[in-house]
Amino acid sequence: MTVLLKAAPIVEKHTKILKQKTTSLSLKNVVPCLKIVLVGNDPASKIYTRNKKRLSEKINASCEIIVLNEDISESDFVNKLRKLVENVKVHGILVQLPLPKHLKNVDIHKIIPPEKDVDGFHSQNLGRLMEGHFEDSFVPCTPKGIMTLLDFYGYNVMGEHVVIIGRSLIVGKPLAALMTHHHATVTLCHSRTQNLEYLTKEADIIVTAIGRPKFLTRKHLSLTKIPIIIDVGINSLPNKKLCGDVDFEDIIDWGMATAITPVPGGVGPLTILSLAENLLIAAERSIYEMES
Ligand code: GUN
Secondary structure, X not given: OOEEOOOHHHHHHHHHHHHXXXXXXXXXXXXXXEEEEEEOOOHHHHHHHHHHHHHHHHOOOEEEEEEEOOOOOHHHHHHHHHHHXXXXXXXXXXXXXXXXXXXXXXXXXXXXXXXXXXXXXXXXXXXXXXHOOOOOOOOOHHHHHHHHHHHHOOOOOOOOEEEEEOOOOOOHHHHHHHHHHOOOEEEEEOOOOOOHHHHHOXXXXXXXXXXXXXXXXXHHOOOOOOOEEEEOOOEEOOOOOEEOOEOHHHHHHHOOOOEEOOOOOOHHHHHHHHXXXXXXXXHHHXXXXXXX
8 A cells, every 4th residue: 555645744743833933932022034025927836925925824924925027127126135135024035936037047046145045045055955064054945845754754765765856956956965965875867867767666765856747657666666756746737737747646556656745735835844944943043143
């Protein structure tokens, strides 16, 4: 039987802990404050940002989604970010990706400093991740959420062969670094990888993060290794239903996976949970900065 790795019990458990933390922060007159910048009308981004706001409010943090016009000029966009950076009451700033084409070359992290980069994408935060030093940095939310998920369900990656499909800066690359830090043996695959099936058949854990609906099927699995499958993809089908990068029904029917994350209800909510965790870390650190 393939175990379903659902996010709900993890989110429930951690939400309680985060609520307690916001209560202790409020005793020090600090309300964790997140600003989410959303440019344009991308339907998926609207849903993600709404879910981020919902969890922030559930833990009694403040969260505002700042919606900017799709055709905002580069200078207006940059000025908007600068204003948020200058506000000492703002602990975390997140620019929802993807951005419209004309803003793609704006180096957001030359504007948002590492201490407010709750996404963990600033080169200083990514550098810290490569070094394995986390005390003054932020770990990107999806990789962090995946580690939380594996930990909750009692899976240790030490010595395991993890095959990651997708080399994005949001998921694949930081996850490879984080897994390596936790002593996994990592193979990072992408669109140019040759003989992908040979690699996935050798995996103890497969992570798909490529944005291709139902890409991973039984043909990627062997009859000897029975892997854990983590599906990061959230794709909408023509019938408006969501599906992952994994052909969930095919894998379940095949019965040769130890465990699998559902879509929706798997990795997605853990990314949001990690964001809330990073926000509270940012707010806690701001107190030390004020005192020092
Ligand atoms: N778009 C998809 N995932 C993410 C994420 O984790 N952070 C941001 N900022 N945008 C995203």
